[in-house]
Amino acid sequence: MTLTNQELRDRFAPFISRRDADRHINIFWETQPSAFSEPGKQFIELSGGMPHTSFFPIESMSVNILTAPGSTDTINVPITHETPSSLALKHTLQYALSEGFQPLIDFVRAFVTRLGNVPQYDPSLWQCLIANGSCDSLFKIFQTCTDERSVVLVEELTFVPVISNILATGAKVVPLKLSMRDDDQGIDTTYMEDLLANWETGPYAAYDRPKFLYTIPTGQNPTGLTQSVDKRRKIYALAQKYDFVILEDDPYGYLKFPKFNHEKPMENPYISTEMTTEQYARDVLMTSYISMDTDGRVIRFETFSKIFAPGMRLSFVILNNFFYEKLLKFQEITTRQPTGISQQIVYSTIHAMAPTKNTDDVIEAWLHWIMKLACSYTDRRNVMLDALYNSEAYKRGLYSVVEPSAGMFIIVNVNVDEKRAPVIQQMDELIRVMDKHGVRAILGYKMAVDREFSKDHLNFFRLTYAYADNHEQLREAVTRLSDSVVEYLA
Amino acid sequence: MTLTNQELRDRFAPFISRRDADRHINIFWETQPSAFSEPGKQFIELSGGMPHTSFFPIESMSVNILTAPGSTDTINVPITHETPSSLALKHTLQYALSEGFQPLIDFVRAFVTRLGNVPQYDPSLWQCLIANGSCDSLFKIFQTCTDERSVVLVEELTFVPVISNILATGAKVVPLKLSMRDDDQGIDTTYMEDLLANWETGPYAAYDRPKFLYTIPTGQNPTGLTQSVDKRRKIYALAQKYDFVILEDDPYGYLKFPKFNHEKPMENPYISTEMTTEQYARDVLMTSYISMDTDGRVIRFETFSKIFAPGMRLSFVILNNFFYEKLLKFQEITTRQPTGISQQIVYSTIHAMAPTKNTDDVIEAWLHWIMKLACSYTDRRNVMLDALYNSEAYKRGLYSVVEPSAGMFIIVNVNVDEKRAPVIQQMDELIRVMDKHGVRAILGYKMAVDREFSKDHLNFFRLTYAYADNHEQLREAVTRLSDSVVEYLA
Incomplete structure (x- = not known):
């Protein structure tokens, strides 16, 4: 059947924790724009407790960015209260919307669309939410989705701070075996399938069936393993069959390498084949879980930490409208908004890498930077x-x-x-x-x-x-x- | 009796929610420095999943800062991977400690000490924790401290998103009457005292006695009310008598005004008396709750949002060691660290305002900026x-x-x-x-x-x-x- 917002709500309501029901936002400000329009007269806002921009100590800034990783050539990027006009300091220094600045959201969305890291269902049913780092978004997702009744499948070796966040909600974690064979890297699907097929008679029979799988599919932490596309398809099919949601944490996805050549250990196909971004995107980067998603059951976490800088604390989440509303509401009353100055610097830097402000050019320039990193x-x-x-x-x-x-x-x-x-x-x-x-x-x-x-x-x-x-x-x-x-x- | 870490633990353990008990951090990395020391050889870290600094697209930056609010004179502040040596880009762009960068912590601590906004007990028993905005820290404090059994006293009119965060923990909020009289602004202490003295027969008899008071003592939001020092002393005495913790949220404390002159409405004593920072600090700024605190029962929230810029998402919390450890642990597995680039810009800007890098001079310069804002x-x-x-x-x-x-x-x-x-x-x-x-x-x-x-x-x-x-x-x-x-x- 065709997915709709109503269908998303019906389908995923059982994936929400009892905690979320306690989370109500008291919006005390008017969210609708005024209908006021009188020639020569400006509408005056006395609502928001926002300092006038003249009270900010920063008049302007400029960032010297590298033309390529490790290069010494730089480009100077000026940023003022008025420029770039699409995203200027007077906005990024100020209070702003919790979902992030629209120009950055638009860029991120265009970028993941270019790479096919987007769901297969109607584009009006999913969003990109800018956030303060995947660690925090994962915390918020588990708070929103899991409680004492919940079970989350995880790789047996994983980034354990995430486990802390799952356990803190009262949920259980169930480890999945990892295969470390060169020709079969990552979650052991035979084990996984067997576990799910025989849950009620298996070692975790005392638990409910799992509602979530948390996985780092590419360059897994700590193992470095990368799941093949076939494996991902099998796991997605299991998610459909046994009705769980896949939390795809992909901080390393862009740092993808051609296979190590034992004959020529230092061979680097990026250099030897003069690889283009087209080839990089098509042949090197992995097929993501979200690109297989027809049901709204994949939530994908991307971060600027590894491809820009961790000190920006900037990331984004790709997710269906239903989960988006929940996560956004949570951001609104906690971190409130992703750091404005980080959004400014990341946006301005990426745009300065391109010869024009045309979105395709900007995407191409950013992809070029990322490929050079890889x-x-x-x-x-x-x-x-x-x-x-x-x-x-x-x-x-x-x-x-x-x-x-x-x-x-x-x-x-x-x-x-x-x-x-x-x-x-x-x-x-x-x-x-x-x-x-x-x-x-x-x-x-x-x-x-x-x-x-x-x-x-x-x-x-x-x-x-x-x-x-x-x-x-x-x-x-x-x-x-x-x-x-x-x-x-x- | 003399306060100690053990005494803090014993005293405040009952102020911790059942949620906190579920919060365990899996620290998988070694936290101790190596003892390795061999002449001419450097210790090599293969532990942290941190990108080498040459992979960050930012080579350097410069910030043009105003010499005074509304001024057009600017000072150029260069920031590179190596400078300022006390806090340089190669560190602030990188993963870093959850408590914030030590030079910023040191500055903040020296600054609040200069203003007397520090507790009366042993300085080794309290900390300044750098954070991502007071809204997020308040969320984390309530998650750490309150649950279904908890009651929090609040001003009857207040910044309601905080109420959302209290209720989301299952706790109850009990409003306190506000007096709006010019000569008696803020919480009605007669009402409050009566409520506390007769709790078991009062309107909230069905609830446990309150463990927390959340208050915005200066320039309260939304009422603009400021509690007198006498009122604060009364309320602190009630906190001691009825054993509750005061959460002092003070975003507006530095924006303190001399009384409005009805005869000369535009009179501004900052200008007419050529006020010095000494007078501002001594005569204008209010006495904070934390400055009265002998017991460890005040947690103070300050933010750079109103005196620097909201888009920095930077704030700090002053609190005793026991609550500090809890809040830090929570930061570690969620927001992970306050935004590095924000810490960089705030630190560099404030230091550039001063003629020397001497801490007293830097404090004086920052106080001067804040006074001009006021x-x-x-x-x-x-x-x-x-x-x-x-x-x-x-x-x-x-x-x-x-x-x-x-x-x-x-x-x-x-x-x-x-x-x-x-x-x-x-x-x-x-x-x-x-x-x-x-x-x-x-x-x-x-x-x-x-x-x-x-x-x-x-x-x-x-x-x-x-x-x-x-x-x-x-x-x-x-x-x-x-x-x-x-x-x-x-």
């Missing part, structure tokens, strides 16, 4: 993998590596001998040896949702190649890691 | 009061005015005839007449917590003098208001 990350990934494969510890079989094709992380599984001591104890000891050698990584077991469930996946480190100063530092870090493992295990 | 607001308040007192409707006794000595708001009580029609209906009709005349204000009844309780206070409009373009527009607005009231009532 290219740099590919180099870093190559360097680290190359260093790992050539390391002493690897050659002696003391650890194995899971190859990422997206994101910021590589995991290294250390072949500890379980008979010697508990795995966690050994990993704790090993990280102290690493500290002595001058290198630190994340202890994988700390990102397990349930250590008993993931008892075969507690022996890894999450390494990032994102933060090092240069390639030499990455190689040096791997040498220190390898030396530590050799010292500890050999 | 001076401009005094002019605007004077203009609007003068226009109101000279308006046709006032002269015909159709409305009265409550004189503010702080903030952004004046309320006008319209003398509607209750026999003619319900007050709310008449106010709704009147605002439509105002719309026809080209002016809009806030309907006071929409800011009542309980319309039955406040049935004698439903006949007012909240006007702001903050937002008008100039004094002429303020006068024109009042003329239109007056014309509307005359047309409707006469």
Whole structure:
């Protein structure tokens, strides 16, 4: 049947927590524009408790932006109270709407539409909501949707602060097995299908059936795994069959890499093929869950943290009208509005990257920036993998590596001998040896949702190649890691 | 007895909601610095999923700041990845600590200490927490502290979005009567004392005794009322006697005005006395609740929204260590950190206002800016009061005015005839007449917590003098208001 707003309400009302029913907004201001129109006379607002713009200490600003990641060429972007006219300082310094500034919403919407990261149903039934970072939006979604009766499926190893937010609503989390095979990365769909088909006789029979799946489909944190398109289609079909909503958290989606070439470790197809943004968008980027969504059951979280800067605290959510209204209402009485100055800087920077203000040109310029970032990350990934494969510890079989094709992380599984001591104890000891050698990584077991469930996946480190100063530092870090493992295990 | 962290925990544990007990943070990263130290070798971090700074599109920026509100003189403030060295872009664009950047925390702490807006107990037992706006911090405090068992005292007319946040936790709100007499502005302490002394036989006997008072003590929203120091002392004594916590929301505290002079309406003592910041701080600014606090029972909310710009979404909370840990933990898994770029701009701007980087000089410069703002607001308040007192409707006794000595708001009580029609209906009709005349204000009844309780206070409009373009527009607005009231009532 054709989706409508009414149908969205009927379909998703059961996905709302009892908490949301307690959330009422007291709107005390008039939201309708005045009908006043008298030639030569201006309507006067005495309503909003807003300082006049002359009271803001900032008269204007300018931002020097890079023409490409790592470049030294810059473009100066002037921003004043009146310019750019589409989004000027006098507005962004002021109180503003909770959903974000319309020009930024329009850009974001055009951008995700260009990449096909939009639902298949009527475009009037979904929205892009600008927000203060995906972490906060996820918190708000769980507060809105889950309570003591709710069950959320999650990857067995995941970004655990999100788990804190789920548990804080009283909901339960149920881990899903991850496959780490090169040809089958991510959620183990055989396990998942079996779990769902036999829920009432399975290990979680005491719980209700799950209403949500929280997943990081591309460059997963901490594992670096990327789900294939086939896997995504299978999981979406399961979502339809067993009626759950998919929360697609995709901070790393744009940092997508061609496959690592063992013969030519430093090969970077972004450079060697002179890749165009067209090829990048079509052949490299992954098909998102939201692009498969015919039902309104996918909520997609994107952020500017990894492709612009975390200090902006700026992100957006793509979601159907029903969930949108709920999340917007929650923003209105809490964070109130995404930071205006962040919206200003991100909007102005992206627009300054383009030769014209034509939307297609701006999208193309931003896509170009992002592709260049992905290219740099590919180099870093190559360097680290190359260093790992050539390391002493690897050659002696003391650890194995899971190859990422997206994101910021590589995991290294250390072949500890379980008979010697508990795995966690050994990993704790090993990280102290690493500290002595001058290198630190994340202890994988700390990102397990349930250590008993993931008892075969507690022996890894999450390494990032994102933060090092240069390639030499990455190689040096791997040498220190390898030396530590050799010292500890050999 | 001397306050200690243990004593704070014991004393305030009963002020924590059952929700907080469900809030556990999964910290998966190492929080201790490494002990690694080897000459000529640098410790290498592969832990944090942070982009290298060369991936941020911003190379540098510069902000042109005003030397005084409304001035056209500007100072150029350069900000680069390395400067100012105390807080540089490479840090503020990056992921950072949830409590805010230490240099900004230090400044804020020194600033409130200079003004005496700090508790009386041991300085090691309280903190300044940087946050994303007071609205969000209040939301987080209520989530942390209140639940179905809780009762919160509030002014009968208040900033109602906060009420939404209290009710959303399941807590009850109990309105307190407001006195609008010039010589007794704000919470009616006789009523309050009686209510508390006879709680078990009073109108709210079915509720537990209140654990919190939420108050806007200076330039209250919507009434513009400012509580005298005596009143504050009485209320603090009640807080001690009946053991409740005071949530002091003080967005307007710095916008404090000398009393309106009916003989010389445009008199502005900031100008006529060439007021110094010393006099402003000592004689004009109000004594805050937190400055009276010996017990840890005041939590103070300050914001940069009214004295810098709302679009920064930057604020801070002054609170004891026990509540601090709770609120910080909540920030960590939600908004994650106050916007870095906002902290950068606010910090850099304030420091650029001073002739040296000496903290006393920076405090003095910022105080000077704030005092100039208060001076401009005094002019605007004077203009609007003068226009109101000279308006046709006032002269015909159709409305009265409550004189503010702080903030952004004046309320006008319209003398509607209750026999003619319900007050709310008449106010709704009147605002439509105002719309026809080209002016809009806030309907006071929409800011009542309980319309039955406040049935004698439903006949007012909240006007702001903050937002008008100039004094002429303020006068024109009042003329239109007056014309509307005359047309409707006469």
